[in-house]
Amino acid sequence: MKKKTTIYDIAEKLGLTAATVSRALNNNTKISLNTRKLVLDTALEMNYEQNKLALALKSGKSYNVGVIVPRIDSNFFSSVIRGIEEELYPKGYHVIICQTHNQENIENEKINSLVNVQVDGILMSISNANLEENKGFNKLLKNKKTPLVFFDRKKDIKGISSVTIDDFKGGYDATKHLLDQGCKRIAHLSNDRNFEIFRNRYLGYKQALSDNGIEFDESLVIETQSNVLDGRRVARLLLDMETPPDAIFSSSDFAALGAIQEIKESGFNIPEDICVVGFSNEPFTRFMELTAITTVDQFPLEMGRTAAQVFLEEVSNTGDTKITKNVVLTPQLIIRKSSLKHKEG
Amino acid sequence: MKKKTTIYDIAEKLGLTAATVSRALNNNTKISLNTRKLVLDTALEMNYEQNKLALALKSGKSYNVGVIVPRIDSNFFSSVIRGIEEELYPKGYHVIICQTHNQENIENEKINSLVNVQVDGILMSISNANLEENKGFNKLLKNKKTPLVFFDRKKDIKGISSVTIDDFKGGYDATKHLLDQGCKRIAHLSNDRNFEIFRNRYLGYKQALSDNGIEFDESLVIETQSNVLDGRRVARLLLDMETPPDAIFSSSDFAALGAIQEIKESGFNIPEDICVVGFSNEPFTRFMELTAITTVDQFPLEMGRTAAQVFLEEVSNTGDTKITKNVVLTPQLIIRKSSLKHKEG
DNA sequence: CTGTTAGCGCTTTCAG
DNA sequence: CTGAAAGCGCTAACAG
Numbered sequence: 007m008k009k010k011t012t013i014y015d016i017a018e019k020l021g022l023t024a025a026t027v028s029r030a031l032n033n034n035t036k037i038s039l040n041t042r043k044l045v046l047d048t049a050l051e052m053n054y055e056q057n058k059l060a061l062a063l064k065s066g067k068s069y070n071v072g073v074i075v076p077r078i079d080s081n082f083f084s085s086v087i088r089g090i091e092e093e094l095y096p097k098g099y100h101v102i103i104c105q106t107h108n109q110e111n112i113e114n115e116k117i118n119s120l121v122n123v124q125v126d127g128i129l130m131s132i133s134n135a136n137l138e139e140n141k142g143f144n145k146l147l148k149n150k151k152t153p154l155v156f157f158d159r160k161k162d163i164k165g166i167s168s169v170t171i172d173d174f175k176g177g178y179d180a181t182k183h184l185l186d187q188g189c190k191r192i193a194h195l196s197n198d199r200n201f202e203i204f205r206n207r208y209l210g211y212k213q214a215l216s217d218n219g220i221e222f223d224e225s226l227v228i229e230t231q232s233n234v235l236d237g238r239r240v241a242r243l244l245l246d247m248e249t250p251p252d253a254i255f256s257s258s259d260f261a262a263l264g265a266i267q268e269i270k271e272s273g274f275n276i277p278e279d280i281c282v283v284g285f286s287n288e289p290f291t292r293f294m295e296l297t298a299i300t301t302v303d304q305f306p307l308e309m310g311r312t313a314a315q316v317f318l319e320e321v322s323n324t325g326d327t328k329i330t331k332n333v334v335l336t337p338q339l340i341i342r343k344s345s346l347k348h349k350e351g
Numbered sequence: 352m353k354k355k356t357t358i359y360d361i362a363e364k365l366g367l368t369a370a371t372v373s374r375a376l377n378n379n380t381k382i383s384l385n386t387r388k389l390v391l392d393t394a395l396e397m398n399y400e401q402n403k404l405a406l407a408l409k410s411g412k413s414y415n416v417g418v419i420v421p422r423i424d425s426n427f428f429s430s431v432i433r434g435i436e437e438e439l440y441p442k443g444y445h446v447i448i449c450q451t452h453n454q455e456n457i458e459n460e461k462i463n464s465l466v467n468v469q470v471d472g473i474l475m476s477i478s479n480a481n482l483e484e485n486k487g488f489n490k491l492l493k494n495k496k497t498p499l500v501f502f503d504r505k506k507d508i509k510g511i512s513s514v515t516i517d518d519f520k521g522g523y524d525a526t527k528h529l530l531d532q533g534c535k536r537i538a539h540l541s542n543d544r545n546f547e548i549f550r551n552r553y554l555g556y557k558q559a560l561s562d563n564g565i566e567f568d569e570s571l572v573i574e575t576q577s578n579v580l581d582g583r584r585v586a587r588l589l590l591d592m593e594t595p596p597d598a599i600f601s602s603s604d605f606a607a608l609g610a611i612q613e614i615k616e617s618g619f620n621i622p623e624d625i626c627v628v629g630f631s632n633e634p635f636t637r638f639m640e641l642t643a644i645t646t647v648d649q650f651p652l653e654m655g656r657t658a659a660q661v662f663l664e665e666v667s668n669t670g671d672t673k674i675t676k677n678v679v680l681t682p683q684l685i686i687r688k689s690s691l692k693h694k695e696g
Numbered sequence: 697c698t699g700t701t702a703g704c705g706c707t708t709t710c711a712g
Numbered sequence: 713c714t715g716a717a718a719g720c721g722c723t724a725a726c727a728g
Contacts (some may be wrong), residue, residue, distance in 0.1 A: 010496065012720095012721055012722085013721070013722070014721080015721095022630055022698080022699090023698070023699050023700080024721085024722080024723095024725085025698075025699065025700080025722095025723075026697090026698055026699075027703095028721095028723060028724095029698085029723090029724095030717080031698095032723090034709090036697060036698080037698080038697060039726080041697085053493070054492060055463075055467055055490075056467055056721090056722085057408075057467070057469060057721050058467045058468045058469065058722095059404065059408050059468065059469045059720090059722095059723070060408055060415060060704090060721035060722040060723090061719080061722060061723080062404050062704095063402075063404050063408050063704050063705070063706095063720090063722080064703080064704050064722055064723055064724090065704080065722090065723080066704075068404060069468075070447070070468075076430055077433065078423075078429050078433050078436070079430045079432075079433045079652075080429075081424065081426070083422045083429075084423050084424040084425075084429040087423055087424075087448070088422065088423050088424045088450065091423070091448060091449070091450055092450070095449070095461075100447045100449075100464070100468060102415070102445045102446065102447050102448075102450055103432070103447075103448055104435060104436070104440070104445075105433065105436055105437070113482055116440075118400075120445075121400055122400055122401055122402070122403045123403045123414075124402060124404045124444060143399075145398060149472065150399070151355065152727065164707085185422065201725085203700065210714090220666055223627065234725075243441070244463050244597075259403075263638060270640075275430040281518065288636045289634075289635055290634055290635040293608060293635045293638065293639060294638060294639070294640055295615075295639055295640055295641045295642065296640045296641060297640065307424075357704095357705055357706085358705070358706070359705080359706095367714080367715090368714070368715050368716075369706080369713075370707080370708080370715065370716080370717090371709095371713090371714055372704095372708060373706065373708090374708095374714085377707090381713060381714085382713065382714080383700090383713060383714090386713085388715085401705090401706085402704090402705050402706070403706095404705080404706095405704075405705035405706040405707090405720090406705080406706060406707080407706095408705085408720050408721070408722095409705080409706055409707055409718090409719080409720050410705090410707080410710090410720080411720075431704080458723075463697090496703090621703095684704085
């Protein structure tokens with residue numbers, strides 16, 4: 007278990023000083039070509055590896071960024087992270103991942119923890135709709151040292167950049183499409199509307215109804231968890247109504263799937279009796295054989311890339327006025343069988 | 352843009368020395384309760400946060416581990432990573448993720464890069480079947496400072512721990528199941544068998560055939576990429592054979608899906624004409640409505656957890672003899688419609 | 697062209 | 713119970 011070799015080791019071996027070795031390794035032109043080559047060679051020979059930790063301590067830059075998400079094993083979040091990693095690694099950054107499982111205290115803790123390890127920035131999709139009441143988060147806001155970029159589940163906080171898709175448009179387009187299919191009684195599976203993304207999808211839905219002369223019916227909006235089981239539960243409620251809806255716009259693909267299962271098992275046909283639209287373009291929505299699910303693509307890979315770029319701009323900004331950016335990507339409605347009543351000519 | 356407060360700042364303010372403050376913060380009993388409380392209070396008041404980077408440099412432990420995977424946006428890998436993060440975070444570790452996209456040079460580079468940032472260990476699923484020829488990897492092996500744990504795509508290298516599933520059994524069980532369904536001509540969509548996992552699935556397949564008196568037919572084994580398109584391509588080849596197979600065991604769920612699509616579009620029925628079994632239990636395999644795909648569950652979450660545990664054992668091992676563990680998890684065949692010819696009583 | 701020195705923030709002997 | 717001093721590995725003035 008030999009120790010790692012440091013610049014002191016190679017300095018000693020060469021009768022030089024650590025400073026010279028450091029400069030030589032960094033190809034400083036002040037150092038003669040001879041010694042530079044000599045140092046480089048012996049460094050190689052001694053299996054020298056730069057200790058970036060020392061560098062980080064010295065320079066105050068760790069070249070690490072933290073990414074906080076509710077969970078990593080969903081296609082949406084892992085795609086975002088993929089985008090972040092691909093964008094940041096070439097610039098010398100490593101990506102530390104943290105999951106919150108939607109628990110506020112864990113989110114709080116992980117923010118703190120990331121700050122402690124001196125990350126150069128934090129990119130996060132929030133789990134806590136009342137983030138401002140979170141102690142760790144507030145400290146982060148206050149010292150303003152660490153750039154923060156929200157993606158997807160953001161909060162509208164002054165001085166903080168964000169990358170989202172236009173959820174209002176997503177909700178609007180989805181609903182408009184259902185109206186175009188002739189649906190009149192469109193239910194909406196919403197989610198906690200304390201989160202902007204869910205509120206905006208809901209608002210888009212409402213606006214589309216209103217723009218098309220359909221009266222808003224509150225009983226058709228049900229808060230639903232983003233999973234298959236809860237989709238089933240809610241679909242049951244809708245089917246049991248005196249006048250069941252003729253369409254469902256779900257803010258989650260998983261809930262949409264559950265709804266589809268429940269609807270089919272109850273003997274109804276999709277899309278003939280009930281049209282369904284989801285949200286996220288999760289891979290499985292495409293693979294359904296009978297009823298490929300209409301959904302809204304959020305371009306997670308691009309979202310991740312963009313969030314990374316916004317972070318890079320912030321760290322490289324040397325001016326004293328902080329620039330904050332709020333990038334809004336455009337979602338895309340992907341029309342598939344679950345909502346396509348009449349084949350288009 | 353005020354600087355972060357250090358123990359010196361609070362020492363100065365209190366007329367103490369940094370050492371005392373350090374000890375007080377660590378609740379060292381040698382420090383009087385009074386000063387301890389005093390220090391703790393002012394630390395809080397001054398928004399003090401420990402700089403773990405300095406600690407890491409001092410102690411030689413970064414409490415970071417690197418995880419290297421081909422890509423993160425597949426359910427299998429992101430589930431493994433989820434398991435790793437959940438297991439390691441409570442022990443104080445952060446997880447740095449790196450993707451290789453199956454490129455050897457990138458894998459090489461990222462290994463080096465992780466070593467440079469002084470990770471305490473590397474957990475990886477290899478991308479390069481000839482890893483031993485990889486310079487960065489060899490350096491890693493030689494200095495033996497950094498614990499290394501393989502998961503899933505491992506190499507059988509002395510002194511390196513690994514966590515895998517029993518791929519042989521997975522292949523065997525899948526094939527045996529097809530034989531039980533009465534299939535006689537079972538094709539196998541394999542993948543690069545320089546990787547142990549694919550070789551073992553293949554060997555399991557062969558063994559099951561031989562154990563059941565079916566002659567091995569090399570023309571029924573085709574190397575296939577793990578994606579939908581290549582699954583289609585290969586299915587086409589099989590369907591065009593003089594005597595097409597009556598079953599397909601694919602070492603990838605994605606290729607299985609492609610095959611199913613091609614088979615159906617060619618007018619054949621699944622499972623009546625051709626039975627199909629995949630591998631991985633990707634979420635979509637369950638959601639297929641007409642032909643939920645029979646597949647083999649690899650328990651990625653548990654695999655990640657276990658890999659993390661093996662790492663923890665290695666770092667906490669103070670003895671001078673390195674203990675290496677090769678954990679083999681048991682896969683589970685999940686029988687679904689795509690291979691179930693006759694309903695079981 | 698190279699050496700000296702100091703310091704990044706923290707812990708930890710060794711004294712007192 | 714607390715202080716002084718050294719050191720983790722590296723870089724960056726400042727000298728010469």
